[in-house]
Amino acid sequence: MTQPILGILTLYMNEQKQLEERPVYQKMIAAGKKLGIEVFVFTPQDVNEQMRKIHALVYNPDNNRWSRKWVKFPHLIFDRCRLQSSYRFEQLRKFRAKYHHLHFMNRPLRNKWTIYQVLGEDAEIQLSLPRTKLYSSVADVQQMIKRDPVVYLKPINGTGGRGILRIERLKSSSQTVYVQGRDHQRRIIKPQKMTWSQLTLKLASWHAKERYLVQQGISLNLPNGRVHDYRMLVQKDGSGQWTVTGCAARIGAAKSITSNLHGGGAAVRMDTLLKQWIRDELRINEVKAGAEQLGVAVARFLEQKYGALCELALDLAIERSGKIWLLEVNPKPAREVFARIGDRDTYRTALTRPLEYAIWLYNNKENPDARTREPKQTSKETVAKEPLSKEDATSTLKLSGMPPSSEPFVSTRTPSRTSRTRKTQHSKPASRRFRPYYPYYALQPFGRKRTTRRHWQGATDEHKSTTRTESHTCDDLNSDETQTILDIIQQTKYKDFH
Numbered sequence: 001m002t003q004p005i006l007g008i009l010t011l012y013m014n015e016q017k018q019l020e021e022r023p024v025y026q027k028m029i030a031a032g033k034k035l036g037i038e039v040f041v042f043t044p045q046d047v048n049e050q051m052r053k054i055h056a057l058v059y060n061p062d063n064n065r066w067s068r069k070w071v072k073f074p075h076l077i078f079d080r081c082r083l084q085s086s087y088r089f090e091q092l093r094k095f096r097a098k099y100h101h102l103h104f105m106n107r108p109l110r111n112k113w114t115i116y117q118v119l120g121e122d123a124e125i126q127l128s129l130p131r132t133k134l135y136s137s138v139a140d141v142q143q144m145i146k147r148d149p150v151v152y153l154k155p156i157n158g159t160g161g162r163g164i165l166r167i168e169r170l171k172s173s174s175q176t177v178y179v180q181g182r183d184h185q186r187r188i189i190k191p192q193k194m195t196w197s198q199l200t201l202k203l204a205s206w207h208a209k210e211r212y213l214v215q216q217g218i219s220l221n222l223p224n225g226r227v228h229d230y231r232m233l234v235q236k237d238g239s240g241q242w243t244v245t246g247c248a249a250r251i252g253a254a255k256s257i258t259s260n261l262h263g264g265g266a267a268v269r270m271d272t273l274l275k276q277w278i279r280d281e282l283r284i285n286e287v288k289a290g291a292e293q294l295g296v297a298v299a300r301f302l303e304q305k306y307g308a309l310c311e312l313a314l315d316l317a318i319e320r321s322g323k324i325w326l327l328e329v330n331p332k333p334a335r336e337v338f339a340r341i342g343d344r345d346t347y348r349t350a351l352t353r354p355l356e357y358a359i360w361l362y363n364n365k366e367n368p369d370a371r372t373r374e375p376k377q378t379s380k381e382t383v384a385k386e387p388l389s390k391e392d393a394t395s396t397l398k399l400s401g402m403p404p405s406s407e408p409f410v411s412t413r414t415p416s417r418t419s420r421t422r423k424t425q426h427s428k429p430a431s432r433r434f435r436p437y438y439p440y441y442a443l444q445p446f447g448r449k450r451t452t453r454r455h456w457q458g459a460t461d462e463h464k465s466t467t468r469t470e471s472h473t474c475d476d477l478n479s480d481e482t483q484t485i486l487d488i489i490q491q492t493k494y495k496d497f498h
Helices: 022-035 087-098 112-119 138-145 196-205 270-277 281-306 336-340 344-364 390-400 417-421 453-458 461-476 479-492
Strands: 005-009 038-042 053-060 065-071 076-079 132-134 150-155 165-169 176-182 188-195 212-216 228-236 242-251 266-269 311-318 324-330
Touching: 005 022, 022 038, 022 053, 022 344, 076 344, 112 132, 112 212, 112 281, 112 324, 132 138, 138 150, 138 165, 138 196, 138 212, 176 196, 188 196, 228 270, 228 281, 228 344, 242 270, 242 281, 242 336, 242 344, 266 270, 266 336, 270 281, 281 311, 281 324, 336 344
Parallel strands: 005 038, 005 076
Antiparallel strands: 038 053, 053 065, 132 212, 150 165, 150 212, 165 176, 176 188, 228 242, 228 311, 242 266, 311 324
């Protein structure tokens, strides 16, 4: 069997063509070599549509060097592209649309608001979703904060903790709220009091209308005042099944409302933090089992809704009581949280599972090599000739005026090699190019009368009417004569008339 080829699709970060996850790709390529799968990296900019090839980035683990190489389209594509505000992301959209017929291991998900609505369709998952609403005006915040003392405002397409605000209700005044967060450059916004008018102006400057979510706040503060949550990685394994690869805790930086590692957060083992947070060993085990069950359920449900997926990261919040909340779903997860906590085995597994799943896909999907590895072309192709079916025979007999047989139709003829592979060079529709002989002519005493379409179309109306009337004399044929007719139809079904 041919060695499977996996292409990792990504985007350059800048005009110098730097890659955000180059060290991760190096490890995956090296691991793929050991597993027996060839891996290369490419972006939409590297695709040459005229040559129908990719100027791919190839890494050699032996000399630790990257190089360029012209390659064909891979058997499988692992999409690792993240949202960018650049022309490169528009190129990605066009690539996905043009080459949607290729075998993608994972398809893009929608924005956070759409994902929230979709997950809410599942009754079990819905219980783990915090109350969330699409922001249209500051009245949405006012309405939710009456019920919940803390609410969060977050962009529907944001990543890395950018542009998130934490709004806390003040007991001393109903016209003032306590606001802190991070701006769109991930800089910390110092805690400050704001009136509703000031908050309205702030959100208007961020163009938040219908681009932000208002979400119920969950109590996540540790005794030292820092927030925390849990990052769970769910992946398809080498047998095509969803499984939890690992889960780690994240603790936010001082005065930060988010726990993101890129925003200064720290990673710790899940068990370590749960022992400090919940302290009950039995409840901790129940929480871990419940979190894993939720993670697999979310992955399966989203795959049913959006198609191919191979990995997801879930951001979870866990209350002291053991209640589990699903905060976000990330379809392009990082793996560094496991490296940060020193769990090398889980980190290695997180890198190799997409490769193992790719091998499983290649070996178990029907006709993997039949999947187009190049753009589809609109050229003239060989017209395959198939044996006459029961439906075709019935329609042809109706044309001749014969009643269809009640016996099952079994074709005893096999089309000749020429009829199966001959290329057509006609510009006319197939319905006009191919026209069978009429059985009436085949059974006349004077033998087969080669009445061409031109002759038939030139015949008088009287002759046509007579022919159609006389063809009804075939009604009394015996079974042997009927089989002869079917054989003749089989031979002449694809005859070409001019």
